Amino acid sequence: MVEFRLPKNSTVGKGRIFTAAPGATNVKNFRIYRWSPDDDKNPVVDTYEIDLDKIGPMVLDALIHIKNDVDSTLTFRRSCREGICGSCAMNIAGENTLACLKPIRDIEGDIAIYPLPHMPVIKDLVPDLDGAYAQLRSIDPWLKSDTLPPPDSERRQSIEERAELDGMWECILCFCCSTSCPSYWWNGDRYLGPATLLAAYRWIADSRDEHAGDRLDALEDPLKLYACRTIMNCTQTCPKGLNPAKAIGRIKELQLERKA
Amino acid sequence: MSNLKKPHVTVMRSQLSRARGLGSGQAGVGHWWAERASAVALVPLSGWFVIQVFRLAGASQPEVAKWGARPLNTTMMLSLVILTFYHTQLGLQVIIDDYVHGKAHLPAGLLMKGIVFLLGLFGTVSVLKLALAGSSRGRIAAG
Numbered sequence: 001m002v003e004f005r006l007p008k009n010s011t012v013g014k015g016r017i018f019t020a021a022p023g024a025t026n027v028k029n030f031r032i033y034r035w036s037p038d039d040d041k042n043p044v045v046d047t048y049e050i051d052l053d054k055i056g057p058m059v060l061d062a063l064i065h066i067k068n069d070v071d072s073t074l075t076f077r078r079s080c081r082e083g084i085c086g087s088c089a090m091n092i093a094g095e096n097t098l099a100c101l102k103p104i105r106d107i108e109g110d111i112a113i114y115p116l117p118h119m120p121v122i123k124d125l126v127p128d129l130d131g132a133y134a135q136l137r138s139i140d141p142w143l144k145s146d147t148l149p150p151p152d153s154e155r156r157q158s159i160e161e162r163a164e165l166d167g168m169w170e171c172i173l174c175f176c177c178s179t180s181c182p183s184y185w186w187n188g189d190r191y192l193g194p195a196t197l198l199a200a201y202r203w204i205a206d207s208r209d210e211h212a213g214d215r216l217d218a219l220e221d222p223l224k225l226y227a228c229r230t231i232m233n234c235t236q237t238c239p240k241g242l243n244p245a246k247a248i249g250r251i252k253e254l255q256l257e258r259k260a
Numbered sequence: 261m262s263n264l265k266k267p268h269v270t271v272m273r274s275q276l277s278r279a280r281g282l283g284s285g286q287a288g289v290g291h292w293w294a295e296r297a298s299a300v301a302l303v304p305l306s307g308w309f310v311i312q313v314f315r316l317a318g319a320s321q322p323e324v325a326k327w328g329a330r331p332l333n334t335t336m337m338l339s340l341v342i343l344t345f346y347h348t349q350l351g352l353q354v355i356i357d358d359y360v361h362g363k364a365h366l367p368a369g370l371l372m373k374g375i376v377f378l379l380g381l382f383g384t385v386s387v388l389k390l391a392l393a394g395s396s397r398g399r400i401a402a403g
Contacts, residue, residue: 134275186358190281218284222357226288229354255289 015044018070024051029110030062032074034124043121045112046071052104059111060088060099063125076125083239086174090125091117096176098239116179118188132175135192139200139218144211161207168202168247170240171195177234177244183227191227192219194234194244201247204254213258220255228252291350298347305340328390337387345380349373 006012015034020027027049035043048066055065060078067074077087081100088099091114093107104111119127149155178184178193192200200219204212219225225248234244271278312333316324327333352372360368 130275131279134279137276138279183358187361189278217286220286220288221284222288222291224284226292227357229358252289252292256293259289 009042011042013042013044015046017047018049018066020049020051024049024053026052028052028062028104030066031110031112032063032066032125033114034074035121036073036123047110057103057105058100059092059102059104059107059113062104062111063088063099063113074125075123084172086172089174089176089179089239090115096180096237096239098174098176101239116175118185119179127179129175131188132178132193132195135196136173136199139192139196139203139215140211141199141203143203143206143209144214145208146210155208157207164205164207165202167242168198168205171198171202171242172240173199174239176237176239180233180237182231182233183229187223187227190221190223192224194228194248197225197228197251198242198244198247201251204251212254216251216254216258219251225251225255291353295347295350295354298343298350302340302343302347305336305343308336309340325390325393328387329393334387334391337390338384341383341387342380345376345383348380349376352376 012033030048030050031045032048033043034046035041048062048070050062050065050070052062055061058081060081063074063076064078067076076090076099078100079085079087081088083098083101086098089096090099091112092099092102093111096116099113113125115121115125115127116129119129119132122128143155145155173195175193175195177198178188178195181194183191184193197219200215203209204215209215228245228248230245230249232245235242235246238244312327316327319327328337349372353369356365356368356372
C-alpha cells in the first residue's frame, strides 16, 4: 500500500540553532533538513540565522555561505550557479526548484529547505537519483537512425522540424518535475516520471530519429506512461519553465493515433 | 577484518534492470481512451437525466411508469446507467493502480469490478422493470 506516513526512522526532529552574529540587522532564518548516514539518528531540521547583507541574492548563496562560514558539515550539490547544470535541485519553501535560480527575497518568512521529495537521501540535501538516471537510460535518449548521415555534412532538419524540439532540448535533468509528481512518489519504480517522458518525446519528435514506433512501443504501458494522471505539478514546478505535461499529452495522442 | 555486522543486502539487481523491469505491458491506450470517451458521453446523458428529474418532480407513480416505458427514455436511461458504472470501474481501477501495490493489487481490482458490476446490473434491471411494467397498462390502472 501507499505510505501516507513517514517510516519511524524518517520522522524529522528539532535540530540545532545557529544564531546570527551580534549586530546583524537583516536576518532571515533558514530551516534546513539534516540527515547523516554515519550515525543511527533520525533526521533533524537545523535553523541558521543568516545576515542577508553579507551574502548574494539567491538561496544557493545562503547555502554556500553556511558551508563556508557557519557549518562546514552541511552537504548539498551545486556546480554552475546559473541554472544550467541542475545539481542544486531541492525543495525550497515547499517547491522543487534550483537553489541558484531562487531569489531569497521571493520567499516570505523562514525558508524551509529539504531534499527533493520521496527519494532516498544520501546525506542532508543530496538525494539518490540513481533510479531516475536509470529510467532515463532505459528510454535510449539518443538519436537512432538507420539512414547513414551524408558523408560530408551533418543530418539536416527544416526550420519547422527543428522548432518541434523547442521546449524540450532545454531540459537540464534536475528531476524537480519527477520528484514533485504524486504518481512518481507512489509508483516511481514503474512510472517513468515527467523528466524521462519529456526526454522520450524529445526523440520521438526529432525528425532525424527513425525509431519513433519502437519508442512508442516501449512506452505503451499502464504504468510507465499511463500512470500520469495529468496532475500538472511537473509543469508548475519546472525551474526552466518547460511543460513536461504537454509532452506526455503528445505521447498519449500519438499512442492513440497509431491505433486507428 | 572488521567485526561490524553488515546489513543483509537483498537487492543487487542493477538500476537499469530495475528501470526496464518486465518491459512494456503493451496496454493502457484502450483504458485511457475509454475513460475519456465515456466521460464525454456522460455529459449530455447526465444533463438529460437532470432535466427529466425536474420535469417529473411531483408526478404520480403511474405518470413516472408511463415516462419510463417510452422506448426513447428507456434507451437513454440504459445508456446512462451502463456508461456510468463502466466509467466508475475505469476510474476506480486507476485509484487501485495508484494506491494498492503488491499481492493485494489483483484481488482489490477483482473485488471492485465485481461490486461495480452488480450495482450496474441492479440499475439496469431497475430500468428494464420500469420499462416493462409500464407496458401492462391494465394492471397499473387497476392498481
